[in-house]
Amino acid sequence: MVSIKDVAQKANVSTATVSRVISKPEAVKEETSKKVLKAIQELNYQPNVLARQLRRLETKTILVIVPDITNTFFSKVLRGIESVAVSNGYKVILGDAGNDVEREEEYLNVLRQKQADGIVMLTARMETGVIEKFSVDYPLVLACEYIEGSTIPTVSIDNVSSARKATEYLIALGHEKIGTITGPLNVVLGKDRLKGYTQAMARHNLSVEPFLVQEGTFTFDSGYNMMMKFLALSNPPTAVFAANDEMAFGAVKAVKSRGLRVPEDVSVIGFDDIEFSAIFEPPLTTISQPTFEIGTKAMELLLKLMNEDEITRNQYILEDSLIERDSCTRNNA
Amino acid sequence: MVSIKDVAQKANVSTATVSRVISKPEAVKEETSKKVLKAIQELNYQPNVLARQLRRLETKTILVIVPDITNTFFSKVLRGIESVAVSNGYKVILGDAGNDVEREEEYLNVLRQKQADGIVMLTARMETGVIEKFSVDYPLVLACEYIEGSTIPTVSIDNVSSARKATEYLIALGHEKIGTITGPLNVVLGKDRLKGYTQAMARHNLSVEPFLVQEGTFTFDSGYNMMMKFLALSNPPTAVFAANDEMAFGAVKAVKSRGLRVPEDVSVIGFDDIEFSAIFEPPLTTISQPTFEIGTKAMELLLKLMNEDEITRNQYILEDSLIERDSCTRNNA
DNA sequence: GAAGTTATTGTAACCGATTACAATCAAAAA
DNA sequence: TTTTTGATTGTAATCGGTTACAATAACTTC
The missing domain is CATH 1.10.260.40 (lambda repressor-like DNA-binding domains)
Known part of the structure; x- marks a missing residue:
């Protein structure tokens, strides 16, 4: 050597x-x-970079934890993070938690052991106390997911209002019996998107009967299964808001498997606008998140945190937008 | 501290x-x-792990370079790598090249600067000489992609025979005028899959007229565009072999945009069997690669390399399989 | 109880860079 | 020419662990 x-x-x-x-x-x-x-x-x-890092007590590396690298939604956010990071001389290493909360938590040790200077978490499913405490000692930014009532720097959209917007879109199309397939209700995203749905229904004096709410797991299969439950009702909903696109795909598939059509028989709206949503048949109407911007903003925040600059604001809410494609139509029942 | x-x-x-x-x-x-x-x-x-690593001159970390993290095919291979790595005490860091050869090459410095002990590359698009030379000094394994005639440890399927198999499947269905949408012909995967197609056609005495071969770029759009070219022919192919699933999706979309049906009017077969292929309409017939096994095998090889164990064999060819779904049918022209 | 072993702990060199501080050198000023 | 000053370079401490080797303690054996 x-x-x-x-x-x-x-x-x-x-x-x-x-x-x-x-x-x-x-x-x-x-x-x-x-x-x-x-x-x-x-x-x-x-x-030998190790020697330099040891001496300088900094690594010029940041860690990004994703809940599941298989989900392309996160890879886009990652691209945003990366672009800001490299242009500021930082390397990005990626930790894939594979949907396992424990592994998520293990990655925190990478910081504790001084192998990275800061962290962006695209997930926040571990115990609230753990994250809160961690963020006191280390530069940490949450993106996409967040913790209710926490002051940890966070970048995301307003999931409640986005979900409300999606639901109101269906209401505006004349639907009254609207079902929702939620995400897991023990994670904020699931909870908030359901809240938005409920708010929209309430605002328009539509009743939310319990059977209109089915809890899914953000997977294609759960979307399929929950839609099957809806279709088994004597009087199924004419429209469904799925809390993410994968579940929306599953829902559409279920509708078709019963010989019915989307959107003619059932309208379906999704959430996230992943790559495949435009290719899907019918092209999926959905809420689009500004993935790249979430990433850049999060990284900018992290840079400030690591430089110990003043942070004027902790919560950044970015604008989403509703992408109208062909999976929803007027209610003609 | x-x-x-x-x-x-x-x-x-x-x-x-x-x-x-x-x-x-x-x-x-x-x-x-x-x-x-x-x-x-x-x-x-x-x-402080840095100090330990500096003293021991090892990091217990390996680097995986993927050409494009957005492509879910690679995330599955990654999972295989990871599972073997962590159970042997290694951390995995991921380098996303974003389809940029230069960035691919930059990642090699991570090893040169002693921040990782070994590397698995899921891409091999940089200059052959560079990789060859690098692999003399550092533990390196290629997976998925490979270099012709090189002795660098490699794990992959036999792309030529897989492509031949796919093409012969179409031939067995009675198709004679078979087109192919290839990958970029400056990367081995593109080349080999075309070679397999050509071999199959030759074996069955079918002529490969130049207009039957269209070069794509492994993207949805290129698949769409090349299929459009086929459809513009006075006598278009009755079946098409696309060198990956994304392009197959594009091709199907193009067929539909012309008011034609898959597989009734045109059969389409893909390659890779990514997540979405089963959901797609029609569900895509395609070649499935043993992604997870490619990952585990590659990591096992890398472990041996890093331990300086004897390696008995350098090239590992794993079995692919043809997944019959609904995008191909008998030629009834 | 002395000698020989083995178990346990401490001392200090080492990994490969960075950097505060000191030393040296050259050019400008007196 | 001498002094002052700034530019350039060298010396050695340092980052935080690991580990070879030495020292000491504890235990056996005769």
Whole structure:
């Protein structure tokens, strides 16, 4: 292994000078610099980053935890994070929790052990106390998911109002019997999207009978199964709000499997606007989140946190938008 | 920051003893161990992993480079890699190249700078010489993609024979005028899948006229566009082999946009069997790669490489399988 | 009880960089 | 020419662990 000493020896200077050539070139004479650069070239020297990090007590690396890398929604947010990170000299490493809360928690050790300077979490399913406490000691930003009533810096959309918007869209189309397939109700996203649905129904004096609310798990299969439950009712809903696109796909599939059509027989609206929603048949009407912007904003916040800059605001709510495609239509019952 | 010294002081032992309690507990007396553990607890001590890594000159971390994290095919391989890695005490960090060859190459520096012990590359698009040279100095395994004629440890399927199989499936259904939408022909996967197609056609004495081969880019849009070209022919193919599923989706969409049906008017077969292929309409007939196994096998190979164990074989070819769904049917022209 | 073993702990060098501080050198000012 | 000043370079401490080796303690064996 060729180290800084070898370079110093070859160039006939001290290791301090070599170090300076690399990280503060203006402090060394042109001539010396050349000598050193030549030695570096000839030896094909690459500094050992660990040593630098140890000495500087910083890694210029941030960690992003995603609940499930398989979900393309998160990869887009990741792209946003990355773009800001690299342009500020930070490396991004990715921790995939594989939908396992424990693994999510384990990743926090990466910070505790000084292998990253900050963290962006696209999930917040572990115990609230743990995160809160952690964020006191380490730079942490939540994105997409969040914790109710917490002051941890957070970037997301307003899920309640987005869900309300989606539901009101169906109401505006004349639907009255509207079902919802929720996400898991032990995570905020699930809860808030249900809340938005309930609010919309209430505002328009539509009754939310218990059987109109089915709890899913954000998966295709759960969407399929819950829709099957709706269809088994003697008087099924004419429209359904699914709390994410995967479940919406499942719901549509279920409708079709019964020989019915979307949107003619049942309107379905989703949430997230993942890649596939436009390709799906029918193209899915859904709520689009500004994924890339969520990522960039989150990373900008994290940078401030790591620099110990003043943060004027902790919660950033970005604008979503409703993408009208072909999975919803007027109620003609 | 609480360091090993603080713990040593508090427990009234040397730092060496503390270190031993952590990494070689059997070498220290029960009583002392307890004292130290107590101090660790009380101070909430977490070892600085950088320091350990620097001293040991190993990171217990491997790097996985994916060409595009947005593609779910790769996330599945990643899961396989991960499962073997963590059960052997390795952390996995992910480098997303975002389809950019330069960034792919930059990630190699992570190894050169000693931030990871080994690397699995799910892409091999950079200059052959660079990879070859790199793999002499560092443990490297290729998975999915590969380099022709190279002896770098590689895990993949036999793309030529898989593509041949897919094409012969169409031939067996009575198709004679079969088109193919290839991947980019400057990457092996594109080339090999085309080769398989060509072989199949030749074996059955079917002529491959130039207009039957259209080069795509592995994207939905390119699949759509190339299919449009086919459909513009006075006598379009009755079946199409697309070199990956995304392009197959695009192709199907194009067929439908012309008011034609899949598979009745045109049969389409894909490659990869990504998540969405089963949901798509019609469910896509395609070649399924053993993604998880590719991942596990690759990681096992890498472990051997890092341990400098004997490697008996360098190329591992795993079995693919043809998944028959509903996008292909008998030629009834 | 002395000698020989083994178990346990401490001392200090080491991993490979960075950087405060000191030393040296060259150019400008007196 | 001497002094002052700023530019350039070197020396050595440091980051926080690990581990070879030495020292000491505890236990056997005769």
